[in-house]
Amino acid sequence: xxxAFYLTTAIDYANGSPHLGHxxxxxxxxxxxxxxRLNRLETHFVTGLDEHGQKVQQGAEKEGVTPQExxxxxxxxxxxxxxxxNISNDDYIRTTEERHKKVVSxxxxxxxxxxxxxKAEYSGFYSLRAEQxxxxxxxxxxxxxxxxxxxxxxxESNYFFKLSKYQDWLVKYLNDNExxxxxxxxxxxxxxxxxxxxxxxxxxxxxDRLNWGIQLPFDDGYVTYVWFDALVNYISAVxxxxxxxxxxxxxxxxxxxKDILAxxxxxxxxIMLKAANLPMPKQILAHGWWMSSGEKMSKSTGxxxxxxxxxxxxxxxxxxYFVMREMTVGxxxxxxxxxxxxxxxxxxxxxxxNLVSRLFHMIATYENGVVPVAELNEEFEQKLKSHFExxxxxxxxxxxxxxxxxxxxxxxxxxxxxNKYADERRPWKLAKSDNEEDKxxxxxxLGLMVESLRLAIQxxxxxxxxxxxxxxxxxxxxxxxxxxxxxxxxxxxVGKPLGEKPILFPR
Ligand code: MSP
Numbered sequence: 001x002x003x004a005f006y007l008t009t010a011i012d013y014a015n016g017s018p019h020l021g022h023x024x025x026x027x028x029x030x031x032x033x034x035x036x037r038l039n040r041l042e043t044h045f046v047t048g049l050d051e052h053g054q055k056v057q058q059g060a061e062k063e064g065v066t067p068q069e070x071x072x073x074x075x076x077x078x079x080x081x082x083x084x085x086n087i088s089n090d091d092y093i094r095t096t097e098e099r100h101k102k103v104v105s106x107x108x109x110x111x112x113x114x115x116x117x118x119k120a121e122y123s124g125f126y127s128l129r130a131e132q133x134x135x136x137x138x139x140x141x142x143x144x145x146x147x148x149x150x151x152x153x154x155x156e157s158n159y160f161f162k163l164s165k166y167q168d169w170l171v172k173y174l175n176d177n178e179x180x181x182x183x184x185x186x187x188x189x190x191x192x193x194x195x196x197x198x199x200x201x202x203x204x205x206x207x208d209r210l211n212w213g214i215q216l217p218f219d220d221g222y223v224t225y226v227w228f229d230a231l232v233n234y235i236s237a238v239x240x241x242x243x244x245x246x247x248x249x250x251x252x253x254x255x256x257x258k259d260i261l262a263x264x265x266x267x268x269x270x271i272m273l274k275a276a277n278l279p280m281p282k283q284i285l286a287h288g289w290w291m292s293s294g295e296k297m298s299k300s301t302g303x304x305x306x307x308x309x310x311x312x313x314x315x316x317x318x319x320x321y322f323v324m325r326e327m328t329v330g331x332x333x334x335x336x337x338x339x340x341x342x343x344x345x346x347x348x349x350x351x352x353x354n355l356v357s358r359l360f361h362m363i364a365t366y367e368n369g370v371v372p373v374a375e376l377n378e379e380f381e382q383k384l385k386s387h388f389e390x391x392x393x394x395x396x397x398x399x400x401x402x403x404x405x406x407x408x409x410x411x412x413x414x415x416x417x418x419n420k421y422a423d424e425r426r427p428w429k430l431a432k433s434d435n436e437e438d439k440x441x442x443x444x445x446l447g448l449m450v451e452s453l454r455l456a457i458q459x460x461x462x463x464x465x466x467x468x469x470x471x472x473x474x475x476x477x478x479x480x481x482x483x484x485x486x487x488x489x490x491x492x493x494v495g496k497p498l499g500e501k502p503i504l505f506p507r
Pocket of ligand 1 (some may be wrong): 009010011012020021022024025050063230231232255256257258259262289290291295296298339444
């Protein structure tokens with residue numbers, strides 16, 4: 001069995017509508033999945049929904065529906081978003097599915113039987129809003145920060161997972177595996193966190209306080225609490241316990257936001273896997289936040305951008321292009337409608353859109369719609385050709401290192417290069433000449449422009465799959481499936497007819 005590249009995103013909380021932050025992460029992972037596939041790497045891409053927990057239970061109570069009904073409604077919203085965003089996931093895992101609950105139970109039983117989970121009494125400060133126990137050190141200036149809401153002192157028995165026992169192992173693992181967390185600077189934050197002794201992790205909640213969860217297999221008075229449920233989706237989605245599991249596990253890449261790196265993904269998850277004798281995922285990619293007015297865009301801060309309204313106005317590909325072009329993966333970015341409009345008008349409208357429409361128009365008018373033969377014997381042509389040959393490995397390398405903003409920049413500098421080449425060669429002037437030499441120059445110019453555009457459009461496939469499909473279609477090509485084969489400058493379209501001039505990015 002060949003191992004597939006297994007790629008995951010965080011599973012979204014089912015306690016509100018999706019916003020730009022959720023959309024971005026799915027697009028980022030989708031671009032990685034599509035890039036892999038174009039590199040002929042079999043990829044299994046999974047995303048999903050995190051449905052248990054107090055907030056979901058409370059939300060349902062307020063609404064007067066069952067938690068499951070509420071989750072089903074929210075799942076529809078998130079699934080609809082995936083479709084609108086053109087996300088190419090292979091599976092969608094919901095934590096209320098039987099296949100997930102079974103794996104959570106199995107893992108808990110296994111760890112309990114082997115003494116990795118124990119019961120103990122615990123007294124401490126509890127935040128209802130954050131659904132977590134707090135410590136004195138969480139106070140700021142002697143007070144509980146606003147985000148915790150009401151904090152009360154409670155004593156209860158719970159089940160704990162032995163995290164602390166694995167602390168030294170984890171520090172060593174992180175130091176030995178430089179690329180486990182990217183961007184690398186985030187690893188230091190995790191190591192910083194690990195300088196303090198780890199407490200064992202409370203993994204249960206008594207049912208009288210929370211019943212919307214997966215029951216502990218060894219004590220029916222409790223349900224599993226948050227991370228021991230949610231993180232397990234990564235193995236339940238690929239059938240932990242079945243033979244096919246090995247085709248996927250270990251995951252090659254977990255894409256998540258920086259807020260859930262430490263401790264959940266960089267501390268709890270590796271230790272849970274280690275305790276269960278499972279191999280570590282290869283890499284965790286922590287992206288930054290979309291901000292609005294200097295704060296993380298989130299349901300609780302109020303100001304959120306609805307991706308669906310932007311898609312409705314400008315189409316899905318411009319939206320995908322914008323988030324990938326504006327954000328340096330790993331850093332935060334501010335969302336601004338003005339920036340969005342300006343990218344739409346400049347990069348997409350003026351640079352790419354104009355190139356496509358004027359080129360198709362000229363081929364139709366001067367060459368009866370058929371791609372002419374180019375002769376690359378002059379410096380102008382050689383310059384554009386070299387530009388492509390130099391840009392291609394750079395763009396591919398940047399894409400492979402998740403530096404999509406820089407990769408896209410390279411591609412768009414090339415697209416502007418094609419326009420500049422046309423401005424220098426002036427095919428519209430050449431078309432007016434009766435001179436044979438000028439006629440050949442015109443053919444060369446248009447032939448080389450078509451070939452250059454074809455190459456640029458193949459490179460844009462992971463980010464703008466629809467635009468890619470449309471332009472390829474007009475050039476008589478199916479959507480690209482293999483970059484190695486299709487990113488070669490070989491004038492394969494010579495003698496082929498082109499379709500009608502499209503308007504890709506209407507004003
Ligand atoms: N359910 C947990 C994840 C469990 S994974 C085993 C959760 N859900 S969430 O809905 O709050 O967030 C889902 C993902 O969206 C996270 O990776 C989070 O970082 C990301 N984003 C939520 N808001 C964001 C921004 N404003 N900007 C970018 N991404 C952020 O956490």
